[in-house]
Amino acid sequence: MKFPLSWLREHLATTATLDEITTTLSAIGIEVEGVEDRGAALAHFRIARVIEAAPHPNADRLRALRVDVGDRRELSVVCGAPNARTGMVGVAALPGAFIPGTGITLKAGEIRGVKSEAMMLSAREMGLGEDHDGIVDLPPDAPVGSSYVAWAGLDDPIIEVKVTPNRGDALSVRGVARDLAAAGLGTLHPRVPPAITPAYETPLRWTIEDPRACIWVLGRAVRGVKNGPSPQWLQDRLRAIGLRPISALVDITNFFTFDIGRPLHVFDVAKVKGGTLAMRMAREGEELAALNGKTYTLTPEDGVIADAAGAEALGGIVGGEPSGCDETTTECFIECALFDPVRVALSGRRHNVFTDARARFERGIDPSLLPSALDAATAMIMELCGGEPSTVSEAGTPPAWERNATLRLERLAGLGGLDLPLDEAVTRLTRLGFVLQSADDAAITVAVPPWRNDIAAAIHLDQDPGLDATRAATAAEGCAAVEAECDLVEEVLRLGGLDAVPAVSLPVASPVPAPSLDAKQGRAALARRLLAARGLQECVTYGFIEHRIVAMFGETPEALRLENPIASDLDQMRPTPLASLALAAARNAARGLPDVALCELGGGYRDTTPAGQMAMAVGLRAGRTPANWAAPARDLDALDAKGDVMALLEALGVPMAALQTTTDAPGHYHPGRSGVLRQGPKTVLAQFGQLHPRLCEALDLPRATVGFELFLDAIPEPKRRKKSAPELSALQPVRRDFAFLLDASVPAEKLLRAAQGAERALISEVTLFDRYAGPNLPEGKVSLAIEVTLQPRDKTLTDAEIEAVAQKVVAAVAKATGATLRG
Incomplete structure (x- = not known):
């Protein structure tokens, strides 16, 4: 809210300076957003009279002026303004003055051989408007040599304050003055409402048809008014706070909105139909042609002021054009009502209309102010527009505000x-x-x-x-x-x-701050970083895609169909983010970029329950691996996807020795080139593999497209163990290789697990380094070669001890898989 300092002083008797006022306002909670001192930039301009205006001897469009700037000084001025003439009074700038409209500092000079010692200013050059057709033409009695700022009343700073939503009383000049007086910065002038003697019976009556629309309303007519332009002081005051003067009657209502925080409205009595104004709720589809030039379609939740023809105002927000006052108005009716703050706020938000009246009503209006505000407005209308008042029309009852x-x-x-x-x-x-x-x-x-x-x-x-x-x-x-x-x-x-108010630190709950991320959020952040480090670009996609595409990746339950999708091809909640990544890879392939590596951390959906939403980390690679000096480019395969997901599981703290691989991957994977990673027989941690050829063909994806899906919620919480120093043996490890002949149907994982458990105290690692199937082997048999690492702890192993461990490995593998040691 803005107000000039002079307006504040009409309510506050104070000798405080502008700086003291603004500092105090901010200190007591009414934040000062800025102070506009319009006269500061114009302080050096003075009123001057043109003694003589003659044609310039060397320029057709210029005039040579002799100007009286006061103090018995006459200066020569070259001017191009068409209205420059002998005897006119204007505003002059002397050398050294800054011209706001042009951004230059004036210097004395010579123009076409004629000395120019000052400058006659236009409104635009002074920054007071856009008029640049000629120099400012002041009244003949303007005091020559005096400060233009003081004469024009521009030495009145405008203060802008920021009012919090709870302080409706501070949305008025008097409310601000009241707070300053309470802070000891002056005395609040008493406000005595004028006594109004009615001259005739009111021509309009109030009725409250619905208390939701209004709980108390007063009104008074004034006849014989002349609604012309408001006086200059009122226009200047409204312009200073950013309002456009309209007419005397309207300007008076705007004045009281800011002066005492009491919005008012005036009706043209001749335009009101039926002789009664009703406070009621709007009817469905009822329209209001508002004073702001817009038409609003109202709802039954909007409180309105209506006559026999329909809605004439949206209560507490904006008036209607049909009953508005104009230059033909000879009898007006002043409305002074109390509206429900919540209903005003909701209606204003519903119709996206914000007015000064709404700002005050939705924060709360002084309920005791209605009678005195009506009398004050009546008195000002009679003073500025003439006329005589009627009796007061009233409906409803004053609220019980005492508390x-x-x-x-x-x-x-x-x-x-x-x-x-x-x-x-x-x-x-x-x-x-x-x-x-x-x-x-x-x-x-x-x-x-x-x-x-x-x-x-x-x-x-x-x-x-x-x-x-x-x-x-x-x-x-x-x-x-x-x-x-x-x-x-x-x-x-x-x-x-x-x-x-002293600054007090909050109590410290713990010397060690709690982690900013919980375990689930931490897993997601770690997964995001790891996938990016492995060269996958993160995508952020919608959680819903086309029903036809969802069917390729899983079931399409009707419960997961969107009733009101944002697009026809985004109508089904996806079962996995892998479907969204496949579409993204297909779009890239269609634009000549078949080799992509994408990832996403998002949700997959099984049903509408909270448990049916799965947090997943998903990756997809398509096309060929990039070529480099170490290896040529090749088609991607299922093991590339397995490498990604295994690295991710290891980073998330999953015990790798406890993982089991099965071949029951979902149908959107290639049945012979995919797998499922489990922790135990029931807990599925991830699934990976090459996408099914039919799916790749349907989406125009490269055949070599692989992916993985990791279920973040299935990752077990790491066991919290007390950290101790690592046990690093000073003895060298011993490595032995074994080649076993076994059935091709036996998983290599089973063999590795059996070898690892043969002697847990010494065997630290078992790795598979070769698989052979072909000539010189029986039908249906394969050869798997493993490396077993023995790590002694206390002493160097003897050949006998090493041989004993080797025998245990062979026996354990034979018992678990039926394998025999190759000769």
Whole structure:
């Protein structure tokens, strides 16, 4: 909200400087966003009279002027303005002055052989408008030599404050002045409403058809008015705060909106149909042609002011054009109503209309202000527009705004960190308008002033049928009592200056801060980093894709079909992010980029329950591996995908020795080139393999497309063990190779596991390094060669001890797999 300093001084008797006022406002919680001093840039300009205006001897479009700038000084000025003439009074800038409109600093010079010692200014050059057709033409009686800023009233700084949503009372000049007076920066001028004597019976009547639309409304007509332009002082005041003057009647209502925070509206009596204005809820589909030039389609949740023809205003927000006042208005009707803040806010948000009236009504209006505001507006209309007043039309009843609030002194220290004496707390509250009801060493009870709707807020209940008013009021009063005490703490603290509140650090719950990520989030972050390190580019895709594509990757339950998809090809929740990556790879392949490596951490969906959403880390590679000096390019295979997922499982802390590989991968994988990684027979950790050829053909993917799916929620929590120093043996390891002949149907993993368990105290590692099938072997047999690493702990192994371990390995493998040692 903006207001000139002079407007503030009309409510506040103070000798404080501008800096003291702005500093105090910020200290008491009304943040100053800026101060616009329009006169600062124009301080060096003075009023000057043109003594003589003659044609320039060397230029057809220029004129040579002799200008009186005061102090018996005459200067020569070369001017190109078409309206420059002898005897006119304008504004002159002397050498050294900065010209805001052009951004230059004026220097004396010579133009076409004629000396130019000053400059006659246009409105645009002074930064006061866009008029550049000629120099400023002032009235003949303007004092020559005087400061233009002082004469024009531009030495009035404009203060802009930021008002928090709870401080509706601060959305008025008087409200700001009241807070400054309470802070000790002056005295608030008393406001005495004028006495209005009615001259005739009101031609319009109020009726409240629905209390949800309005709970109390007053109105008065004024006949014989002349609605022309408002006086210059009122226009200047509105322009200073960013409003455009319209007409005297409208400008008066805008004035009171900012002056005392009381929005008003004026109807043209001749345009109101039926002689009655009703407060009611809008009818379905009812339209309002508003004063802002827009037409709104209303809903039954909008409160309106209506006549016999329909809605004439959206209550508390904007008036209607059909009944608005214009230059033909001879009798107006002033509306002064109290609307429900929540309903005003919801209607304004619903129709996306924001007005100064809405800003105040949705924060709460002083309910006791209606009669005096109506009288003040009536008096100003009669003063500026003439006319005589009618009697007052009233409907509804004033709300019971009277309420008390209690503050325990211990809460000042507990919440605000200040140990204030009782007298100081009472003094601060009374200066803000609170009335002391009772006080002792422990607590203060005060009556809340009507303009402070944010403290122990008055309860306004909707009058909907079936509402348990007693229970609602009891609950609301209990909440209001707790909130009111916190509000009073804030009031006492801010009046002493928010900068006086001591800074107190929050208590430290633990010397070691808790981790910012839980185990699940940590796994996801680690997986994301590892996949990126392995050259996969992360994708972020929708959790839903086309129903036809989903069918290639799993079931398509009707429960996972979107009722209102954002696009026709995004209508089904995906069972796995691998489907989205496959589509992304297909788009790349269609654009000449068949070799891609993609990954995503996202959700897969089985059903609509929380357990049916799976957190997954998924990767896909398509095409060929990149060629380098160490290896030529080759087609990708299932083992590339297995390498990715195994590295990921190892990084996530999964015991690799406990993993089992089975061949029951889902149908979107190649049945002979895929696998499932399990921890035990039931827990599926991941699945990998080459995508099914039919799927690749349907999506136009390269045949060599592989992928993996890791289920993050299935990863077991790592066991928390006390870390100790690693056991590093000083003895060299011993390695022995074994080649076994066994059935081709036996998994190599079974052989490795058997060898590892043959002598756990000595065998540290078992790896497979060769597989052979072909000539010189029996039909259906394969040869698997393994390397067994023995790590002695206490002493160097003898040949006999090594041979004994070797025999145990052969026996364990033979028992588990039926394999025999090749000769």
